[in-house]
Amino acid sequence: MTKNLPFDWRSFLLEWSGEWADSLPDGEARSEEDEAARQARWLGFPPASEERITALEKRLGRRMPPSYREFLKVSDGWRHAGGFVSLLAGTADADWHNDESGLAVMFEEYLDEDAGPEERWEVDIWRRGLQLDVESDVTYVLLDPEDVAEDGEWAVYTWASWRAESPRRYASFLAFMRDMHREFHSLRARPVDGEPEFVNGTTRKLDALVEEARLEALRGGWERAVEALDEAKEYGRPRAAGLGDQIRRLLGQTSLVYFDGLVTDPRYAPELLPPLVAEHAAHSYRDDSTLKFHLRGADEDLLSLAHATLEQVRGGTYRYTADGPFGEAVERARELARWGDTDGAWRTLMDALPLWEPLGPDHLAPLGWVADPLLGPLLAPERGRELLSAPRGGQAGEAPGPTTGLDPGGLAWLAEPDPGNNRTSYRFVLVEGVEPEELPARLADGDDTVLNEPMTLWEARHRLLHHQREFSSYDDKALMAVGRAGPGWSFAFEGDPAAFDRRRFVSPAPAAGAGTRAVVVWSGLRAWHGEPFFHLSVARDGAEQYAFTYADGEVRRSGDIPRALDPSRFFGASEDAAEVERPLLEAVAGEFGAHLPRHAIVSGRLHTFTTRSWTRPPRDGETYAVIRMG
Structure with missing residues (x-):
């Protein structure tokens, strides 16, 4: 049995530092510390000696968890951990929080009389935790000495007032830092005016992963594809969210599915607007401001199409169409569904799926039909998986077996x-x-x-x-x-x-x-x-x-x-x-x-x-x- 190799902190931190330095615009005003870090291409500090780490542990009365300990041996603290923690503690600054933030008192006010020990234990993290944030945008980062895994790692909890959510938990300091690296990437992924293009070894690797995931999805390997797309999405890579949302929508997952980066493209709008609009219509109660927000960046023609589609969906008159032989199958399927033969309608669509043609390279499957009042009810999770498992769009693969019909027959x-x-x-x-x-x-x-x-x-x-x-x-x-x-x-x-x-x-x-x-x-x-x-x-x-x-x-x-x-x-x-x-x-x-x-x-x-x-x-x-x- 092979032992897992220790994490290479130095390579990881050097890569992060270089990416950060390259992402900064020339001539931008910044602090002396940040300018020195940019020129040195190093966001960290000198490594902490074993003596310094031991002194920290003696001062705190606890041995530090393994991944934080190994991090300190490479860098005694860290600048710009993600987008909202500008200075992370090293051996000199790490200290018990003792509810300095007042969060324990605040969260206790939300506990009702029936709150159990587990809920109260979660509140007490702000009293017992080791605070790592030194300078931040109202963001707290705490290591929890009571939430310890078998390997000795302490969980990390973070909370920011402006996020309006419960504290986030990470299994270890390493997991936290890797997520902060992803957060840094996601914030830099779409440069604003004046910023250099954000291209580096990590982005090139992830973009290649997205392209392979796209082809894998068209071959029917949607499970592997969505896993890769979700990883790239965490780093904010363009295309990843829009591609992944197409898969999620066919799995019946409608929450937080916006086809980001694709729905405002006129090539894909005929297929991606209808499901987005249908979900909006189901929950908007005539407040259409959120629809405009999810279509930010769209031109006037596309916004007009979105509102026309919205009226059709609300009135039950939207009708999905497609070109070619697949479009002919859509019409046959609608006629079957109209008179109750939903199983026959589904088989008609699936039999014609090999003939379906995508609207562009980032179109993974027919989607507009889910907003059609007759065809939309055909979708069930097992049917969505069947469609996603079928090769299409000119890609070869093994066709899945048909799913069991939803109608049991008889009376x-x-x-x-x-x-x-x-x-x-x-x-x-x-x-x-x-x-x-x-x-x-x-x-x-x-x-x-x-x-x-x-x-x-x-x-x-x-x-x-x-x-x-x-x-x-x-x-x-x-x-x-x-x-x-x-x-x-x-x-x-x-x-x-x-x-x-x-x-x-x-x-x-x-x-x-x-x-x-x-x-x-x-x-x-x-x-x-x-x-x-x-x-x-x-x-x-x-x-x-x-x-x-x-x-x-x-x-x-x-x-x-x-x-x-x-x-x-x-x-x-x-x-x-x-x-x-x-x-x-x-x-x-x-x-x-x-x-x-x-x-x-x-x-x-x-x-x-x-x-x-x-x-x-x-x-x-x-x-x-x-x-x-x-």
């Missing part, structure tokens, strides 16, 4: 609790041999025979309530989403229907089944309120063939019910009516060969319409209320 998934445990009642209509757009003519009257544009069920309900001016206690008009339910079937589905009233219920199956076959299912076996119930009715050529309703603990039936659907097979065998829901739904799916697309219904956007009432008109003597809004 039994309706018996499973949804994430919010809200889908305890639902109803749907299956119609054979007709297209989804034909369903309103069979299930609705008048103006309601036109489909609404695709939207989530929540959006559809909100819109309906916003425009509805009359509410009746007798009508039961269903707001239903429509789509395809497998070969030869279309569906209309409502996930949160009104209460079931067996006395007034009128099945829409006969009207829906004119000239064909229709199936109606209404389940409330897990309903929060009232007795559990289940209804099934089947019609052919406009006439009901058979039906049954389970309610109030009994079954009412009519017609010649097939054995597979006979309610006696399900009800009565179990005291818990909810236990029969899954086998009942499996039987319905098996009898008719139809299914409902879970992902499209739960997470996607579908066309909707409002049906005619599922209840009969009131009879003489039956009272009801109607509320009309002005």
Whole structure:
């Protein structure tokens, strides 16, 4: 077993010093100490002797941690550690902090009565820590003698008032110094007017790493690519953040993804603006100032495009397009997603991905589609990984295996609790041999025979309530989403229907089944309120063939019910009516060969319409209320 070689402090500090010296503009006014350091190309001081280090340890009563000790042997202190600590302590200046900053008292004020020992221990770092910052921009650097690793290293904690965050922790003094070197690089990476171009051995090595990571990402090696890009990003290398953000966005990571350095490039804006704008629209509440901040440096044409795209995204009218054969696949995928076949839509996109052409050398994958109201819901973390693992953009590599579809098939998934445990009642209509757009003519009257544009069920309900001016206690008009339910079937589905009233219920199956076959299912076996119930009715050529309703603990039936659907097979065998829901739904799916697309219904956007009432008109003597809004 080989022993790890000790860290080469001298080479590291010499390289840092030279980079710092070369980054300074000629003729700039600076202190005598900094000018001497620039000419000497050395930010440090003479090395500390073993005697000086031992004297420090005797004064403090503790042996110093290994990496700080080795650092002192090379330089007894350090200038310009990162961008905000101008002088770091050596043997003469290192001393116990003893809450000189008052931070312990300040943080204690934020502790509540339930604060545990760990939280109080973290506050006490400002009392027990060894202070290393001598001169700084209100930045404190402390070694913690109580946070010690197995190798003897003390953790370093830093805090700055202007960062508005919790103290940062580093595993060791070495980890802290390496991060300060990265901070120095990130602050110099984009020189302002008058500063020399920031080019050195480190930047050349990192830029080569970025280029290799770009090619690796296009070959499908996104995990290795993002690791390299993140390292280069820490040093502020141009391109690294913009490239890495493309990978992160497809992994479903939307926070702090801004495509920095690329989104304001007119070549890439058509692909990168839409996802940036969509994330902004989801959290901005009409305050668009942050969008302009993330587009700083953009010209007026690009800003106009951004705001036009923002209005489209907010209005649900944004439509992703792409050139060539991949663009043709996008249109086919949108049509599939529009009617609920999200798995088919995803496979269509993936099958065409080898034909995708990037907009420029720094374009890693198609991205604009995630803002499309129909295509965006296709994205799931496992699908993002599949796309990123596929070779594209002219690069060769091994294609990944397809991910498992998000739709389980059948109907039994309706018996499973949804994430919010809200889908305890639902109803749907299956119609054979007709297209989804034909369903309103069979299930609705008048103006309601036109489909609404695709939207989530929540959006559809909100819109309906916003425009509805009359509410009746007798009508039961269903707001239903429509789509395809497998070969030869279309569906209309409502996930949160009104209460079931067996006395007034009128099945829409006969009207829906004119000239064909229709199936109606209404389940409330897990309903929060009232007795559990289940209804099934089947019609052919406009006439009901058979039906049954389970309610109030009994079954009412009519017609010649097939054995597979006979309610006696399900009800009565179990005291818990909810236990029969899954086998009942499996039987319905098996009898008719139809299914409902879970992902499209739960997470996607579908066309909707409002049906005619599922209840009969009131009879003489039956009272009801109607509320009309002005």
